[in-house]
Amino acid sequence: MLSDAVAALRCPVCQGVLQLRQGQQQTLACEAGHQFDAAKQGYFNLLTGKGTVFEADSADMVAARYRFLDAGHYSGLAQAVAAAAAGSLQRPGAVVLDAGTGTGHYLRAVLERSGASGIGVDISKFALRRAARLNPEAANLVWDIWRPLPMMDNTADVVTVVFAPRNPAEFARVLRPGGSLIVVTPRPGHLAEIAARAGMLSIEDGKEERLVDSMREYFDSGTSQNLDLPLTLSGPEVADLAYMGPAGHHVQREELAELAAVEGSVATTAKFRISEFAVS
Numbered sequence: 001m002l003s004d005a006v007a008a009l010r011c012p013v014c015q016g017v018l019q020l021r022q023g024q025q026q027t028l029a030c031e032a033g034h035q036f037d038a039a040k041q042g043y044f045n046l047l048t049g050k051g052t053v054f055e056a057d058s059a060d061m062v063a064a065r066y067r068f069l070d071a072g073h074y075s076g077l078a079q080a081v082a083a084a085a086a087g088s089l090q091r092p093g094a095v096v097l098d099a100g101t102g103t104g105h106y107l108r109a110v111l112e113r114s115g116a117s118g119i120g121v122d123i124s125k126f127a128l129r130r131a132a133r134l135n136p137e138a139a140n141l142v143w144d145i146w147r148p149l150p151m152m153d154n155t156a157d158v159v160t161v162v163f164a165p166r167n168p169a170e171f172a173r174v175l176r177p178g179g180s181l182i183v184v185t186p187r188p189g190h191l192a193e194i195a196a197r198a199g200m201l202s203i204e205d206g207k208e209e210r211l212v213d214s215m216r217e218y219f220d221s222g223t224s225q226n227l228d229l230p231l232t233l234s235g236p237e238v239a240d241l242a243y244m245g246p247a248g249h250h251v252q253r254e255e256l257a258e259l260a261a262v263e264g265s266v267a268t269t270a271k272f273r274i275s276e277f278a279v280s
């Protein structure tokens with residue numbers, strides 16, 4: 001329920017309790033008078049001031065990701081994340097934070113499977129417009145993961161991070177004791193057949209070790225599993241895939257058009273690692 005999610009939030013300005021006011025539009029407000037109105041699509045922009053210097057995903061990049069995920073190519077991953085999260089979301093009123101929620105597809109799967117309350121955070125308002133439509137029962141917030149999260153200490157049962165930035169200190173602070181952090185990363189060989197054509201970064205060895213190292217101060221590493229999804233993609237789907245990831249910021253329109261024009265289909269394999277960490 002949205003109320004459980006809102007109870008986990010705190011004012012990003014004064015750290016006070018935030019409450020949801022239902023008027024002509026929904027507003028999150030604290031006792032000190034800081035107020036955040038919902039955008040018409042239903043998300044809240046909690047970033048105040050100058051905003052962030054981070055390069056947020058553009059509307060077109062988000063549209064590409066939405067098309068690709070909505071076609072179900074990665075639904076096997078969404079189901080695996082939902083299954084991994086379900087064990088720690090059994091408490092009535094359980095709350096899951098999806099950090100870098102993007103279009104909200106992974107959070108959707110987690111909420112459907114667990115019935116938990118959701119908080120989706122992303123720096124791109126274009127992504128949040130989609131996420132708010134897909135997960136209207138969640139609190140969808142424009143926020144920068146590198147800043148202190150607008151959540152009270154010990155309020156999340158699970159934090160999920162699917163191909164998004166990680167702030168271990170903040171994830172540890174907002175997780176309850178016994179809570180679980182679930183991180184999805186690509187493995188070497190991820191989409192290898194198309195990465196070369198599409199100017200996508202290839203995944204180096206050693207990423208897994210670096211992930212565990214970066215978490216060590218705050219988390220015990222738990223289990224991890226590999227998931228391989230064989231994909232058969234059309235030209236336009238390959239173009240969407242090239243555009244939706246981090247390389248999308250640099251890819252040229254002509255390159256995308258070339259990829260999209262490829263006839264027939266391209267076979268490749270998405271290779272993921274799903275790592276679970278427990279708060280130490």
Ligand SMILES: C[S@@+](CC[C@H](N)C(=O)[O-])C[C@H]1O[C@@H](n2cnc3c(N)ncnc32)[C@H](O)[C@@H]1O
Pocket residue numbers: 054056057065069099100101102103104105106121122123124127143144145146161162163164165244245246
């Ligand atoms: C590769 S996408 C993954 C999105 C989604 N989890 C998925 O897998 O479809 C990375 C997401 O992280 C978001 N992001 C990048 N930097 C961020 C930051 N500093 N704070 C919050 N979100 C950020 C981007 O806007 C984008 O939606």
Ligand SMILES: [Zn+2]
Pocket residue numbers: 011012013014015016030031032033034
């Ligand atoms: Zn306040």
